[in-house]
Amino acid sequence: MLAGLRATDSGDDFVQLMTPEGQRVANPEFDRYVTDVDADALKALHRDMALVRRFDREANALQRQGQLGIWVPLLGQEAAQIGAGRAMQPQDMAFPSYREHGIAWTRGVDPTELLGIFRGTDHGAWDPREHGFHLYTIVIGNQVLNATGYAMGQRFEGRVGGEDPAGNEATICFFGDGATSQGDVHEGFVWAAVYDAPVVFYCQNNQWAISEPTERQSRVPLYRRAAGYGFPGIRVDGNDVLACLAVTRWALEECRSGNGPVLVEAFTYRMDAHTTSDDPTRYRLADELELWKLKDPIERVRVNLVREHGVGQDHFDAVQAESDELAARFRRFCVELPQPAPDRMFSQVYAEGSAQVDAQREAFLAYHASFEEAGR
Structure with missing residues (x-):
């Protein structure tokens, strides 16, 4: 049984709206959450993912060149983050770990504001209240308790289940599959369930907790753990930005309506190292990486735009040019950061x-x- 866990990216309990080949597939239950996603909206999601990948790659290079102390890559997880981030409303609050650069992007945090953390010049340069995006959390799983407490406050203050949907709030908390082995995560699940806290627990299952595969951590798929705490769990194709958008919209709506917490498992893959201090070639096979390259989240949207919406090369050239400009600005900002005082x-x-x-x-x-x- 355990050997099959990492291959369960299909089946009736796996939400997918766009195949790795870029084909749009119908899903009666979740299609209604993305009826507003026309060609222009899909182009915007493609742009989001492409720009985030570009500055992520630039940061990786900057660390290798000695400009950053460390970097945490998100390569391969762009759809899981952009889909979830774009599902949020302005009044919602997000609690990240340390890899949520895509969520930061969707919450209006400029990528340059992430650099101080990894260069050692600050603990986070953005205002969490202004952006609805908490500062990064380095301690594994600790943000789940923080998010649960915040969501309990939303419940106690009557900010869920109101007649005016625009006045209802929700919290979403991001963590990886490795964090599910931490006690803080399960304590958060317990408290959220007991108090019907409006929090979406968004697990990005990228298959590897540094060097430990998922099957070393759980005897069942991670989303099924929610049943033990008494709230819904769902698995979504984490490389399908449309499915991640739809499922997260549904989950956040459940929370804002006062129905309590939801666990979302975004089944994706970390295509780079855990951090720049990690060497993934020591614990995983190259064949596995090559297999997941065929499920690239950006490429499937590109193919869909071309084949099903007739989008021309002008869009992709414009995104490439914008990516180059962003990378240059990002690099310039990094190398010009002041050196902190020694004391x-x-x-x-x-x-x-x-x-x-x-x-x-x-x-x-x-x-x-x-x-x-x-x-x-």
Whole structure:
């Protein structure tokens, strides 16, 4: 049984609206959530994914060139993030982990505002309240508790289930398959279920928790775990931006209506390393990667636009030009970021000083200055 878990990207319990070959397929249950997605809307989703992939690739290169301390790639997960992000309403709140660059994009966070985290100059340069997008969470799974608490507040303040849909809110929390092995995630599930919190738990199952495959973590598909907590779970093709949009719209609507939490498992694949400090060739086969390249989320939309909507090359050329411009601006911003002062680990960590910390600071600064005196 366990050996088959990572191959279950099909079946009656798998929501798909566009095949890897770019063919639109009917789904009576979820088609109604994307009736507004015409050719122009699909072109916009394609643009989103292409631009996000481009700055993600640029950041990867910047880390390799010593401009960033680390980078967390999202290559292959663009549809799972753009579909979910575009399903949100302005009043909704998102809680990311550390890979949600696509969600940040949909919430109006400029990509350059992500760089300080990975260059070590700040903890996040955007206003979470303004964008409805919380700061990145590095501790695995901790954002699930934060999101659940926020959603409980929405419930307590009567911001769900109202007669005016525009006044209803929901929370969506993003995490990976590896996080489902953390206690914080399951505690969040319990509290959300007990209080009917309006939170969508959005698991991007990219098949690998760093070097551990999904079948080492669960005896059942991850979305089925929701039943044990008493709320719905659903699996969607995470490489199908249209299906991710439809399913997330449905899930958020459930939450805003006051029906309690929902678990969405976006079945996708991490096509790059876990982070730039990881070497995926040590634990997975090249054949597996090649198989998933055939399910590329951007390529299937490109094919659909050409074959079913007659979109010409002008659109793709324009997106390419915009991608080049974004990459150049992104790179320029990164290399021009100021160097943090050497005492920042003391001045920006502790709320109040102490004799011990002050002594450590002085010793560190003296050591640091000795290199300048020696001309090194």
